[in-house]
Every structure is written in structure tokens, then in C-alpha cells.
Amino acid sequence: MASRFLREGRMQSLFIMLGVAIGVAVIVFMSALMQGLQTNLVKRVLTAQPHIQLLPPKEQVRILHGQDAALRVDQVQAPLQRLKSIDQWQAVLHLLRALPEVRVASPAVSGSTFIQRGAASRALSLTAVDLALYQSIVNLSEKLVAGQARLQASDILIGTELAAELGVGVGDKLLVQSATGASRHFTIVGILDFGNKVANQRTGFVSLHSGQSLLGYPGGVTSIDITVHDVYAAQEVAQRIQAHTGLQADSWIQTNAQFFSAIRSQSMANTAIRFFVGLSVAFGIASVLVVSVVQRAKEIGILRAMGISRAQVMRIFLLQGGLLGLGGAVIGCALGILALQLWLQMVQTAEGTPMFAVAIDLTMLFQALALATLTGLLSAWAPAVRAARLDPVVAIRG
Structure with a gap:
């Protein structure tokens, strides 16, 4: 029933699936690009220094208060290291x-x-x-x-x-x-x-x-x-x-505080991009399914009159949302991988090699598929509840 509803509104389904695909492609492309850039930058920094360096503890002044109780700590000169x-x-x-x-x-x-x-x-x-x-x-x-x-x-x-x-x-x-x-x-x-x-x-x-x-x-x-x-x-x-x-232990994160802060800012920016893209995808799926509920009100009323429960009606629209998210995510992953390959071919050094290595992480692809499917299910929740609450008599009368 869910797949039939999607086929009947094929133009709506196609456009929202393309929207999901573009969103997932952006997430895959940006995530892989950011990960490759961060890995390259961290590698360049750490190839010239250790991760942690142990040094002798710094010499401190020991104040003997018994000799001069009026001695102020801020008047004590730090010793030569x-x-x-x-x-x-x-x-x-x-x-x-x-x-x-x-x-x-x-x-x-x-x-x-x-x-x-x-x-x-x-x-x-x-x-x-x-x-x-x-x-x-x-x-x-x-x-x-x-x-x-x-x-x-x-x-x-x-x-x-x-x-x-x-x-x-x-x-x-x-x-x-x-x-x-x-x-x-x-x-x-x-x-x-x-x-x-x-x-x-x-x-x-x-x-x-x-x-x-x-x-x-x-x-x-x-x-x-x-x-x-x-x-x-x-x-x-x-x-x-x-x-x-x-001993004094200095990590590369501490000695390169500004660089590490920039890395964290990049990660936060990437997370923000993924969040807003996912939000736009969720609103797109929800809007299509709301229209689908309105268009199929009479059909839903007939199904309810035939004995289909409210939970079954909800599952129909939840399945539609999940299928739209999953189908768009599969296309989006393929588009994201293609965009990465094109970028690696177009953006190269003077020697004709990629500026930095970008690896396709299978875990990231599965996460994108799962995230898009979950987004589809969640965005379909409100339309599914609305469809389940339709009164059969009112729906059939129009």
C-alpha cells in the first residue's frame, strides 16, 4: 500500500527523493572532504614532533614563611629555569x-x-x-x-x-x-x-x-x-x-592550541552543515506526506471502514517516509562518491597529484543511509498521526 501511494504520486516522490539525494550527497562529500583535510593537517603537524614530550619539572621558589611572615607572594621573583x-x-x-x-x-x-x-x-x-x-x-x-x-x-x-x-x-x-x-x-x-x-x-x-x-x-x-x-x-x-x-608532560594539543582549536571549529562547522541539511530534508519529506494525506483522505477513510486499524494506517505513511529517505540516501551516496572523484581529478598539485588523500569510509556511508532513513521515519510521524486520526465517515464524505 505504501509503495502504491508512492507510485501514484510519482512526480512528488521523485522530487523529494532527489532532494534527499542532494542532501545526502552534500553530507557525504563534505564529511569525507573535512575528514581528509583534518587527517592531512594533523599528519603534517605530527610528522615533525612527538605526540607528548616529557620534561623535567620546572623549578619553583620555596617561601619560608617563618623567616619573613610579611613577604608577599607576588613580590617573589621566578627562578631561572x-x-x-x-x-x-x-x-x-x-x-x-x-x-x-x-x-x-x-x-x-x-x-x-x-x-x-x-x-x-x-x-x-x-x-x-x-x-x-x-x-x-x-x-x-x-x-x-x-x-x-x-x-x-x-x-x-x-x-x-x-x-x-x-x-x-x-x-x-x-x-x-x-x-x-x-x-x-x-x-x-x-x-x-x-x-x-x-x-x-x-x-x-x-x-x-x-x-x-x-x-x-x-x-x-x-x-x-x-x-x-x-x-x-x-x-x-x-x-x-x-x-x-x-614530570612536565606537554602534548601536541597543548603546544598547538590554536591549530587544535581550528580543527575543532572545522568539525563543528561540518556537524552544523549536516544538521541543517538533515532538517531541510525532514521538512521536505513531511510536506510531501502531508499533501499525500490530504489527497488520499477518501482512500484512508475507505480503508478504515474496511477494518484497517489506526496503527496500520500510521505504518503505511511511516513506510513511505522511510522508503523516501532510504531511496534518496542510496542515490545521494552514489552522487557524493562521484563528486569526490571529480574533485580529486580537478583539484591537484603542480605535480598532478591530489592535494591530500580522501578516503571513502564505509562506516560513514552506512551512517548516512541510517540517518536519512531515520529522518524519513521521524518526518513522516506527524502526517502518519494525522492520517490515523481521520474519521472514516468524514473522510469518505470529503
Whole structure:
């Protein structure tokens, strides 16, 4: 009965189904596009930094009130924050690797140095790492433009801008001097491009043992870099780690607060778009079914007189709403996928590749189908109740 009513008003059914299809296509296209864009942006940010970085706790002033009870807290000067090693970092590293949320934990030593090549000298932010572990956090092999990703005792990796300023290449030697006065010659084994000019000018990597001796941290580390399985849960994991270890835990969400706020704004905008599109689809289905109730009042009256219950009448119109939503959603999913393929073909980089990867998520398609069908059922509720409440005698008389 529901399908017959839809066939009899085929033009109305066709137009509302097309409206549903366009709405679902917009939802599928925008959701996939936003998800691909966010994934690409987050990947670009996290390829150059860990998800969480553990640092020694900041030094605090301890006020002895017994010596000067009149001393005001706002008159106390904050102490100078000195670089220091993490206390018992091996035990902390063992604790981190036992956490189920943590994927990789890698110790590191960092500090400011001067790099010399003949009469030229440049400031260098030197990081000493265990390359086998650090590659799982920041893949330096993907950033190589020359040489190889290798860190033996006398090897160093530097950025492209620094190499250009010093006029050096793979195989050349550099003298690196730390703030402690220690110095050491390193051989350039690779040149990296971080996609950032400042980082390419100021960043260098050496092996962990070489950095410990050069920077004055024998056997110690100044930070522990961590990656987690769920990047969006990094802040919660960092808070738990800080509570357990007493160390300062900075997550990428905290250090990139403005970027994360922009990501959340995009998600909220996408949700708002889906809500208003779904609302317009619901009103469209409801308006068509209201007209259908008015047009078929006599038929409904005859059916009621023949013994069909009010619940059966309601089910007829609820089925119409569900069928309109489901049929439009199937067409809309196909249109959304087609629009994504066309967009990927039209919007490309200079090399002829897509600007960023966009994946078709089957879960999202099933959610769109379910949402459209549920919207159809809900929007058909009011017309179905109206049809069920029609008095058979009044309906037949017209």
C-alpha cells in the first residue's frame, strides 16, 4: 500500500527523493572532504614532533614563611629555569612502555650549540636521539634530500638551509661547540628538509651518546618523546603521565592550541552543515506526506471502514517516509562518491597529484543511509498521526 501511494504520486516522490539525494550527497562529500583535510593537517603537524614530550619539572621558589611572615607572594621573583636531566629516566621509560596508550617512547638530549665551518659560524639547536626509536616518532628518512638517515658516533644530520648557508654537503666535516665549552667534529651524513625554513636553518641531529657527552649530560636525557595510539587523546594521556611521574608532560594539543582549536571549529562547522541539511530534508519529506494525506483522505477513510486499524494506517505513511529517505540516501551516496572523484581529478598539485588523500569510509556511508532513513521515519510521524486520526465517515464524505 505504501509503495502504491508512492507510485501514484510519482512526480512528488521523485522530487523529494532527489532532494534527499542532494542532501545526502552534500553530507557525504563534505564529511569525507573535512575528514581528509583534518587527517592531512594533523599528519603534517605530527610528522615533525612527538605526540607528548616529557620534561623535567620546572623549578619553583620555596617561601619560608617563618623567616619573613610579611613577604608577599607576588613580590617573589621566578627562578631561572636551568636545563637538567630527567631523574631516573630509565625507570620512567620502563613505566611509559608498560602503558597501553603509549606506542613508542624515545629518550633525547637537546641543547643550544654553535656550528663552525672555517670562518663562518651558526647557532644550532642540537638534538641527540636513539635513531632506531626516534624514527618511529619523527621519520627522518622521509625528510632526507641527500645522504642517508644514519647516526653513528661522529655523524650529524642538518637542515637544507643551514647546509646552503655554510656551503657544505654530504661528507663534509663540521665543528660543533656546546655552551659547556666542549667541542667535537662531526661528519655530515644526511641533509633534511623539514618543510620549514627556520627548522632547516637551526636543527641538527646526532647520536644519543655523542650528544650526552657534548652537551654535558653523561648518562642523562633532557626529554622523553612519546607517541600514542590515539592522537586526539594525547592531552588526557599526558595528564595521567604527569600525575604518575611528576614530570612536565606537554602534548601536541597543548603546544598547538590554536591549530587544535581550528580543527575543532572545522568539525563543528561540518556537524552544523549536516544538521541543517538533515532538517531541510525532514521538512521536505513531511510536506510531501502531508499533501499525500490530504489527497488520499477518501482512500484512508475507505480503508478504515474496511477494518484497517489506526496503527496500520500510521505504518503505511511511516513506510513511505522511510522508503523516501532510504531511496534518496542510496542515490545521494552514489552522487557524493562521484563528486569526490571529480574533485580529486580537478583539484591537484603542480605535480598532478591530489592535494591530500580522501578516503571513502564505509562506516560513514552506512551512517548516512541510517540517518536519512531515520529522518524519513521521524518526518513522516506527524502526517502518519494525522492520517490515523481521520474519521472514516468524514473522510469518505470529503
